[in-house]
Amino acid sequence: MADKYQCLKLDNQLCFPLYAVSKEIVRKYKPFLDEVDLTYTQYIVMMVVWEDEKVSVKEMGKKLFLDSGTLTPVLKTLEKKGLIERTRSKEDERNLIVTLTPSGKALKDKAVDIPAKMGGCLNISPDDAMELHIILHRIMETL
Amino acid sequence: MADKYQCLKLDNQLCFPLYAVSKEIVRKYKPFLDEVDLTYTQYIVMMVVWEDEKVSVKEMGKKLFLDSGTLTPVLKTLEKKGLIERTRSKEDERNLIVTLTPSGKALKDKAVDIPAKMGGCLNISPDDAMELHIILHRIMETL
DNA sequence: TATAATTGAATTGTACACAATCTATTTTGA
DNA sequence: TCAAAATAGATTGTGTACAATTCAATTATA
Numbered sequence: 447m448a449d450k451y452q453c454l455k456l457d458n459q460l461c462f463p464l465y466a467v468s469k470e471i472v473r474k475y476k477p478f479l480d481e482v483d484l485t486y487t488q489y490i491v492m493m494v495v496w497e498d499e500k501v502s503v504k505e506m507g508k509k510l511f512l513d514s515g516t517l518t519p520v521l522k523t524l525e526k527k528g529l530i531e532r533t534r535s536k537e538d539e540r541n542l543i544v545t546l547t548p549s550g551k552a553l554k555d556k557a558v559d560i561p562a563k564m565g566g567c568l569n570i571s572p573d574d575a576m577e578l579h580i581i582l583h584r585i586m587e588t589l
Numbered sequence: 590m591a592d593k594y595q596c597l598k599l600d601n602q603l604c605f606p607l608y609a610v611s612k613e614i615v616r617k618y619k620p621f622l623d624e625v626d627l628t629y630t631q632y633i634v635m636m637v638v639w640e641d642e643k644v645s646v647k648e649m650g651k652k653l654f655l656d657s658g659t660l661t662p663v664l665k666t667l668e669k670k671g672l673i674e675r676t677r678s679k680e681d682e683r684n685l686i687v688t689l690t691p692s693g694k695a696l697k698d699k700a701v702d703i704p705a706k707m708g709g710c711l712n713i714s715p716d717d718a719m720e721l722h723i724i725l726h727r728i729m730e731t732l
Numbered sequence: 733t734a735t736a737a738t739t740g741a742a743t744t745g746t747a748c749a750c751a752a753t754c755t756a757t758t759t760t761g762a
Numbered sequence: 763t764c765a766a767a768a769t770a771g772a773t774t775g776t777g778t779a780c781a782a783t784t785c786a787a788t789t790a791t792a
Contacts, residue, residue, distance in 0.1 A: 463725040582606040
């Protein structure tokens with residue numbers, strides 16, 4: 447008869463491998479991110495600004511699934527580094543608008559190699575990558 | 590011609606969906622973990638102790654991919670809650686051995702429902718779950 | 733139209749995560 | 763055998779995450 451605690455084993459969980467793989471990949475990123483002097487969180491924030499050029503904290507939070515409690519200090523750090531600017535919207539002073547500085551824009555060219563370098567580390571088949579992508583998107587929709 | 594910055598878009602990354610899904614699932618866990626008064630990290634630590642009954646910090650770190658900098662404070666918290674005991678090994682005083690208290694053992698019966706409750710939230714097909722599990726394990730091996 | 737409700741960020745407090753360093757204990761090897 | 767190397771945890775410092783609260787600006791409504 448099956449152990450009634452079987453479900454409590456780490457190996458049988460779905461969440462734990464996700465949690466562990468996610469953390470380990472971020473750790474693998476570190477040497478490449480060090481080259482551009484960004485943490486992983488700072489990197490994904492920059493990815494949003496690189497793509498949009500002009501974003502409110504609210505919009506950014508929706509894209510990254512992060513709230514102002516996390517974003518405010520990260521954005522202040524990136525501003526101190528001279529990569530972005532934070533200004534209140536004139537139409538609605540509640541909105542804080544994030545824009546790229548020339549220095550932030552320049553960094554985009556240095557960052558462009560990072561995804562490929564990471565891919566090289568991962569050693570995952572294109573099929574697996576595609577499949578994983580699809581499943582993760584499906585999960586995200588249900589959440 | 591394709592945008593040379595295409596690779597820098599969040600949607601085209603593999604790491605970001607992993608990071609986001611992992612965080613969102615942990616957040617979904619929260620109401621169920623609140624019922625047993627554990628955080629997610631405390632929960633996975635307890636899962637190791639429930640399975641092994643007697644583990645060193647080193648072994649636990651290997652299973653959870655966490656170092657002593659993370660585990661030491663978590664273990665101290667769990668000790669304060671009366672769920673575990675921390676004692677130095679007599680054979681080798683460098684090793685700290687974690688064991689279950691009766692109260693910690695009793696909690697296992699309350700926790701046994703959590704994985705099923707979570708599964709109910711997730712709404713993922715058994716096929717997807719299996720496939721995801723396999724891919725994540727394959728990635729973990731290459732890391 | 734004044735006030736209440738809502739909204740978007742910032743702040744506060746708690747809890748990880750992890751690199752780097754430190755300390756005590758054990759093991760090695762000249 | 764005894765000093766050097768290795769090992770296991772603890773500590774320190776930085777940077778997220780996130781819930782809960784606060785605050786200022788805007789919108790809705792009685």
